[in-house]
Amino acid sequence: MEPVKVGLLGLGTVGGGTARVLQRNFDEIARRAGREIRIVHAAARDLPPGQIPEGAEGIPITEDAFEVVNNPDVDIVVELIGGYSPARELVMRAIANDKHVVTANKALIALYGNEIFSAAQEQGVMVAFEAAVAGGIPIIKAIREGLAANRIEWIAGIINGTGNFILTEMRDKGRSFGDVLAEAQALGYAEADPTFDVEGVDAAHKLTILAAIAFGIPLKYDRCYAEGISRISPEDVSYAQEFGYRIKHLGITRRTGSGIELRVHPTLIPQKRLIANVNGVMNAVLVKGDAVGPTLYYGAGAGSEPTASAVVADIIDVARALTSDPENRVPHLAFQPGSLADLPILSMEDVETSYYLRMNAADRPGVLAEVTGIFGKLGISIEAMKQKQPAEDETTVPIVLLTHKVAERQMNEALARIEALDAVSGPVVRIRMESLG
Numbered sequence: 001m002e003p004v005k006v007g008l009l010g011l012g013t014v015g016g017g018t019a020r021v022l023q024r025n026f027d028e029i030a031r032r033a034g035r036e037i038r039i040v041h042a043a044a045r046d047l048p049p050g051q052i053p054e055g056a057e058g059i060p061i062t063e064d065a066f067e068v069v070n071n072p073d074v075d076i077v078v079e080l081i082g083g084y085s086p087a088r089e090l091v092m093r094a095i096a097n098d099k100h101v102v103t104a105n106k107a108l109i110a111l112y113g114n115e116i117f118s119a120a121q122e123q124g125v126m127v128a129f130e131a132a133v134a135g136g137i138p139i140i141k142a143i144r145e146g147l148a149a150n151r152i153e154w155i156a157g158i159i160n161g162t163g164n165f166i167l168t169e170m171r172d173k174g175r176s177f178g179d180v181l182a183e184a185q186a187l188g189y190a191e192a193d194p195t196f197d198v199e200g201v202d203a204a205h206k207l208t209i210l211a212a213i214a215f216g217i218p219l220k221y222d223r224c225y226a227e228g229i230s231r232i233s234p235e236d237v238s239y240a241q242e243f244g245y246r247i248k249h250l251g252i253t254r255r256t257g258s259g260i261e262l263r264v265h266p267t268l269i270p271q272k273r274l275i276a277n278v279n280g281v282m283n284a285v286l287v288k289g290d291a292v293g294p295t296l297y298y299g300a301g302a303g304s305e306p307t308a309s310a311v312v313a314d315i316i317d318v319a320r321a322l323t324s325d326p327e328n329r330v331p332h333l334a335f336q337p338g339s340l341a342d343l344p345i346l347s348m349e350d351v352e353t354s355y356y357l358r359m360n361a362a363d364r365p366g367v368l369a370e371v372t373g374i375f376g377k378l379g380i381s382i383e384a385m386k387q388k389q390p391a392e393d394e395t396t397v398p399i400v401l402l403t404h405k406v407a408e409r410q411m412n413e414a415l416a417r418i419e420a421l422d423a424v425s426g427p428v429v430r431i432r433m434e435s436l437g
Contacts, residue, residue: 001034001035002035003035003036003037003038004033004035004036004037004038004075004076004315004318004319004322005038005040005073005074005075005076006022006037006038006039006040006074006075006076006077006078006315007039007040007041007042007043007068007069007071007074007076007077007078007099008039008041008042008043008056008068008078008080009042009043009065009068009069009077009078009079009080009081009090010043010044010079010080010081010082011042011043011044011047011052011053011056011061012044012080013303013304013307014080014104014131014304014307014308014311015042015044015053015078015080016053016054016055016056016304017303017304017305017307017308017311018055018078018080018308018311018312019039019042019053019054019055019056019059020053020054020055020304020305020308021055021305021308021309021312022037022038022039022055022312022315023054023055024055025312029312029316032316033316033319033320034319034320035319037315037316037319039055039056039059040059040060040071040073040074041059041060041062041067041068041071041073041074042056042059042060042061042062042068043061043062043063043064043065043067043068044061044063045063047061065081065086065090066090066093069090069093069094069097069099070093070097074099075099075100075322076099076100076101076102076315076318076319077090077091077094077099077100077101077102078101078102078103078311078315079091079094079101079102079103079104079105079108080103080104080105080311081105082104082105082107083105083107083108084107084108084111084112087103087105087108088108088112088116091103091108091116091127092115092116092119095116095119095120095123095125095127096119096123098123098124098125099125100125100126100127100128100318100322101116101120101125101126101127101128102127102128102129102131102311102314102315102318103127103128103129103131103132104129104131104132104307104310104311105129105132106129106132106133106202106205106206106209107205109129109132109205109209109219110204110205110206110208110209110219110221111205111219111221113129113209113212113219113332113333114218114219117332117333117337118337120332121332121337124326125326126318126321126329126332127332128314128315128317128318129209129314130310130311130313130314131307131308131310131311131314132205132206132209133159133206133209133210134157134159134206134283134285134297134299134301135283135299135300135301135302135303135306135307135310136299136300136301136303136305136306136307136309136310137283137284137285137297137298137299137300137301137310138297138310138313139157139210139285139287139297140209140210140213141313142287142295142297143155143210143213143214143287143334144213144330144331144333144334145330147287147289147292147295148334149289149291149292150289150290150291150292151255151289151290151291152214152215152255152287152288152289152290153254153255153288153289153290154252154253154254154255154261154287154288155207155210155211155214155251155252155253155254155285155286155287155288156250156251156252156267156275156285156286156434156436157203157206157207157210157250157251157252157283157284157285157286158248158249158250158275158278158282158283158284158285158301159202159203159206159207159210159251159283159285159301160197160200160202160203160206160249160283160301161189161280161281161282161283161300161301161302162184162189162190162194162197162198162281163197163198163200163203163228163229163249164248164249164278164279164280164281164282164283165180165184165189165280165281166180166181166184166198166229167229167232167237167247167248167249167266168279168280169183170232170234170237171237171241171246171247172279174234174237174238175234176233176234177229177230177231177232177233181194181198189281198228198229198230199226199227199228199230200226200227200228200229200249200264200265201226203226203249203251203264204221204224204225204226204251204264205221206251207224207251207252207253207262207263207264208220208221208224208262210251210253210285211253211260211262212333212334213333213334214253214287214334215253215255215260215341215343216333216334216335216339216340216341217260217340217341217342217343218333218340218342219333220262220345223262223345224262224263224264224345225262225263225264225265225347225348226263226264226265227263227264227265227266228249228266229249229266231429232247232266232431233429235358235398236356236358236429236431239356239358239386239400240268240356240431241271242386243268243356243384243386243400243402244270244271244272245268245269245270245271245276245356245433246268246269246271246276246277247266247267247268247431248266248267248269248275248276248278249264249265249266249267250264250265250266250267250269250434251263251264252264252265252267252434256346258344258346258350259343259344259345259346259350260343260344260345260346261345261346261351262345262346263348263351265431265432266431266432267431267432267433267434268356268431268432268433268434269433269434269435269436270435270436273436274286274296275296275436278298281300281301281302282298282299282300282301283298283299283300283301283302284296284297284298284299285297286436294436348408349407349408349409349412350407350408350409351407351408352405352406352407352408353405353406353408353432353433353434354383354402354403354404354405354406354432354433354434354435355401355402355403355406355411355430355431355432355433356400356401356402356429356430356431356432356433357400357401357402357403357415357428357429357430358398358399358400358401358428358429359371359398359399359418359424359426359428359429360396360397360398360399360424360425360426361396361397361399361421361423361424361425362395362396362397362422362423362424362425363390363394363395363396363397364423367421367423367424368387368399370421370423371399371418371421371424374414374417374418375403375414378410378413378414379406379410380403380404380406380410380411380414381403381404381406382401382402382403382404383402383403383404384401384402385399385400385401385402386399386400387399387400388400396425402433411430415428415430
């Protein structure tokens with residue numbers, strides 16, 4: 001049988017890893033796919049002389065990625081350039097040229113996936129994107145195929161390793177956010193501009209994809225709420241531990257009677273949960289199905305060969321299905337294209353969750369009564385409370401509260417009233433809580 005011919009766009013960290021894995025495991029991959037898989041053309045810009053990655057030796061390499069996409073010999077285009085453009089144009093051209101596509105580009109899929117999948121469906125080609133979420137963890141395949149018998153109830157995931165590394169260091173060593181971020185940049189975990197990682201943009205891209213395949217809805221990145229970790233302090237990390245919780249930067253999507261929750265934010269979770277003990281740059285995704293119950297998927301969420309593992313698995317899947325009837329392939333978003341349900345995405349004001357709150361209040365009688373009185377009037381129930389000792393020469397004292405579940409709209413009103421009190425100085429720190437039971 002003829003080999004499957006791959007055109008590789010990008011020979012950077014993931015592209016180089018993909019070429020290396022395909023070469024090193026060539027025989028094993030052929031046994032699994034039923035035919036050989038060979039890279040026949042690659043594109044890379046600014047590749048230093050003599051720096052051709054292992055596995056790409058002897059392959060024609062061009063600086064013009066469109067040459068690869070337009071090569072009539074290429075069966076599968078593997079897009080590992082990243083970003084929105086020219087990745088979008090290259091993928092759409094590949095589809096128009098009747099080529100299957102494999103990509104690790106979560107931003108591209110989250111923003112333009114609906115357009116891309118529609119074009120692929122019309123052309124009868126596949127677009128595979130396992131590596132777009134959680135690196136080497138096969139979470140998309142698990143939800144789309146392994147859990148296909150289930151009605152997915154919710155997903156909660158640590159899906160950005162940079163943020164998880166920062167919060168782990170803050171907890172274990174009492175370091176500040178800025179200090180750990182600088183180390184993460186020095187280690188290569190965070191970019192020079194870390195906004196996508198620490199402000200939740202990267203996780204929002206990934207969560208948008210998970211929600212679509214879990215609930216059979218179109219991709220709706222523009223409706224995803226994203227909040228970063230830059231305002232988390234060592235004090236909050238310490239207080240959370242005193243209550244038996246850990247702070248994780250979670251992506252959470254949940255099916256409710258009113259619509260779909262789609263949110264990324266720092267979250268207190270009980271330290272006894274397995275996902276609370278996922279540390280460093282590792283990723284983990286917790287999926288709750290009605291039949292199977294909770295299932296946890298853990299592993300490397302980034303890196304050259306972990307991500308290449310998912311990319312090559314997608315190439316093998318496409319190779320296996322090349323001769324199959326397009327109507328009987330696994331749907332891109334798990335549900336048949338004509339069966340997607342355009343369920344509403346809830347605004348954060350309509351989301352119900354519990355809260356961790358920290359405020360600085362004047363150290364005098366009656367202040368606590370004023371605060372709890374506001375909660376009582378708005379129907380907000382307090383689960384636990386601690387009043388810390390004031391530091392020497394300080395006139396304010398930290399008050400830390402945990403609440404029961406309440407709609408965010410009610411909490412917004414409560415915090416506005418509390419922050420207006422003369423006895424409360426500065427904004428109230430708010431971190432949402434999830435039991436993940």
